[in-house]
Amino acid sequence: MIERLWAKLGKSSLQPGEPIAPHNVPEHVAIIMDGNGRWAKDRGLPRMAGHHSGMKAVKRITIAADRLGVKYLTLYAFSTENWKRPKAEVDFLMKLPQQFLEIELDELIANNVQVRMMGHKEDLPSYTISAVEEAIVKTADNTGLVLNFALNYGSRMEMLEAVKEIATEVKRGQLAIEDIDEKVMADRLLTSGLPDPDLLIRTSGELRLSNFMMWQLAYSELWFTDVYWPEFTEEHFHEAIKEYQRRARRYGGL
Known part of the structure; x- marks a missing residue:
């Protein structure tokens, strides 16, 4: 049973040499970058070493996505639940955006990448926000790949905040109940203006x-792999894109 589920959800049967069809590249790819700690543990290294290596994978996959013509790449960098981790690890994770952008921002600008962030800024350290906001401002006019970091992001909180905003508008007479639809909800999410992945x-x-x-x-x-994020390569990314291209997206139709 689990083997069949695994095959359906992610294990590709494609031949390694099969080309990627340029006309059917996903517009928006989202990635849950998981396995940094386990990658480090398997090598007898501290968890922080895994997070640092994961930062290199961010650059690798950003380049790969840009080359293929992906327009939006959203990376789950830190969740609202990650605050439960040991303070030393959280502190290290909060410094990674600053380190990444100090090293890579000039190259991102040169390659016409636009940096964005979605998440709840109020709980983040000032140095994290300053680094991200600087990158957002400096890349605002870029028209290439949108690199969207989900930082201190949680979907349940996002939806609750959207519902509260809608309820407030109804209470103030700015929005009629009968006018609430999927677009009204989507426009109040943190991804407003972005297509769904x-x-x-x-x-x-x-x-x-x-x-x-x-x-x-x-x-x-959905595409799952047992490869840890620090060892996720351009070839793995291509495998996911090829599997995507094999599937028929019916949206409930025939």
């Missing part, structure tokens, strides 16, 4: 969404 990738072998974009992923194709 066509493809979700999750590394490390876990088969769950972990409170990530639960509204937006309603009709996304």
